[in-house]
Amino acid sequence: MKASRLILISSLILLIFSCGKKEETCQLDEDILDQELELTITRLEQEFFSAKTQEDFSFLLEKHPEFTQIYLQADLYPSLDTLASELLTIHQDSAMQVLNDSVQQVFTDFSDVEKELENAFKYIKHYFPEFKIPKIYTFVSGFNSDLVVTEDIIVIGLDYYLPPSHTFQPELARYMAERYDRPYIVPMIVTAISSRFNQTNPQDKTLLAEMIYYGKAYHFTKAILPCTSDQFIIGYTPDQISESFANEEFIWAHFVENELLYETNPFEIRKYMGEAPFTDAISTKAPGRLGRWLGWNIVDDYVFNQDMSLYQLMGNPDAEQIFRQSGYRPRPPA
Structure with a gap:
C-alpha cells in the first residue's frame, strides 16, 4: 500500500466512513437479558494472598479442584503438598505482594466486568442453548498467564489487564x-468461546480458510457484544480501523493480484494473519493481522446477503462457500 493513500485522506472522512459500517447505535435485546442466569466470579487471588501457611494453600487447592487441575496443572506435581509449598513461596515473595496490591487497587470494583460477562453469556445461551456457564476465577499470575478459557472454567489473570500506563506491565x-486493558477482557473471553462453535474443515489449509475462521470469530463476538466497539474486538485503534476501511479497495486488490486467497505456505499466511505491529507485505502503515480484518468483512457480507443466523454461520465449515456466497466487494472510500 502506498503510504500516501493512508496519510492524505482526512481524519474526519475516515471516522465517518468507518463508523458508518459497523459502529452503529445499538441497544441490547431486553428479551435476551430477561433470562435467568447465575454467574459468580471468585476473586481467587484474594484468597491465595490471604493464605499464610502451607496448610492454608492445601485447603484452597482442595476447595477449588477445577482451578487446581486445569489452571495450576496439579498432575505435573508429585503431590498437592508439593504444589502448596511452591505456591506459599511464590505468594510470600515481596514483588508478588506489591503486584497483588496494585491489582486490588485497580480492580477493587469488578462489577462492570461481571455484568458485561453476564450479559454476554445470556446472549450466547440465546443463540446456543447448549452453552454451559463456566466457573469464573480471577487470579494474579505474576505475568505467567493472561487468560484461560475452557468449557469448565475461565481464569482471568488480572495483572495482565492493569492499565497500559501502569508501572507493572507484561x-x-x-x-x-x-490491548491488555480492562475493556478488552470480555471481548477476549467471548472470542475464545467462539472457537467451540466455529466449525472448520481441517483439510483446508488455505489463507482464505484462516481468514474466514477469524471473520466468523469476530462476527460472533460482535453479535454477542453488539454495543462493544470494534477496537476492543479486533484490537485495532480507531485510526487503524478508519484507515483500513479507507484503503479497503487497495487491500483487496493486493490479495487478488498476488493470488493470496488459496495460498497454503504457512510463512506467507503468517504475514497476513500473525501478530505483528504492521502488515509489511502491504505497507508499514497497515496494521497487523489484516487478513483477519478482511475475513471479518467477508463474513459480515455473507451473513447479510444470505440472511444467515449466527448458529448457521458458526456451523458452516466451508470457507470457500462462505466467500463465494458473500458477494463481498470492498467499499469505496467515502
Whole structure:
C-alpha cells in the first residue's frame, strides 16, 4: 500500500466512513437479558494472598479442584503438598505482594466486568442453548498467564489487564500490550468461546480458510457484544480501523493480484494473519493481522446477503462457500 493513500485522506472522512459500517447505535435485546442466569466470579487471588501457611494453600487447592487441575496443572506435581509449598513461596515473595496490591487497587470494583460477562453469556445461551456457564476465577499470575478459557472454567489473570500506563506491565511488544486493558477482557473471553462453535474443515489449509475462521470469530463476538466497539474486538485503534476501511479497495486488490486467497505456505499466511505491529507485505502503515480484518468483512457480507443466523454461520465449515456466497466487494472510500 502506498503510504500516501493512508496519510492524505482526512481524519474526519475516515471516522465517518468507518463508523458508518459497523459502529452503529445499538441497544441490547431486553428479551435476551430477561433470562435467568447465575454467574459468580471468585476473586481467587484474594484468597491465595490471604493464605499464610502451607496448610492454608492445601485447603484452597482442595476447595477449588477445577482451578487446581486445569489452571495450576496439579498432575505435573508429585503431590498437592508439593504444589502448596511452591505456591506459599511464590505468594510470600515481596514483588508478588506489591503486584497483588496494585491489582486490588485497580480492580477493587469488578462489577462492570461481571455484568458485561453476564450479559454476554445470556446472549450466547440465546443463540446456543447448549452453552454451559463456566466457573469464573480471577487470579494474579505474576505475568505467567493472561487468560484461560475452557468449557469448565475461565481464569482471568488480572495483572495482565492493569492499565497500559501502569508501572507493572507484561513482557509484550507495545502494540500487543496496549490491548491488555480492562475493556478488552470480555471481548477476549467471548472470542475464545467462539472457537467451540466455529466449525472448520481441517483439510483446508488455505489463507482464505484462516481468514474466514477469524471473520466468523469476530462476527460472533460482535453479535454477542453488539454495543462493544470494534477496537476492543479486533484490537485495532480507531485510526487503524478508519484507515483500513479507507484503503479497503487497495487491500483487496493486493490479495487478488498476488493470488493470496488459496495460498497454503504457512510463512506467507503468517504475514497476513500473525501478530505483528504492521502488515509489511502491504505497507508499514497497515496494521497487523489484516487478513483477519478482511475475513471479518467477508463474513459480515455473507451473513447479510444470505440472511444467515449466527448458529448457521458458526456451523458452516466451508470457507470457500462462505466467500463465494458473500458477494463481498470492498467499499469505496467515502
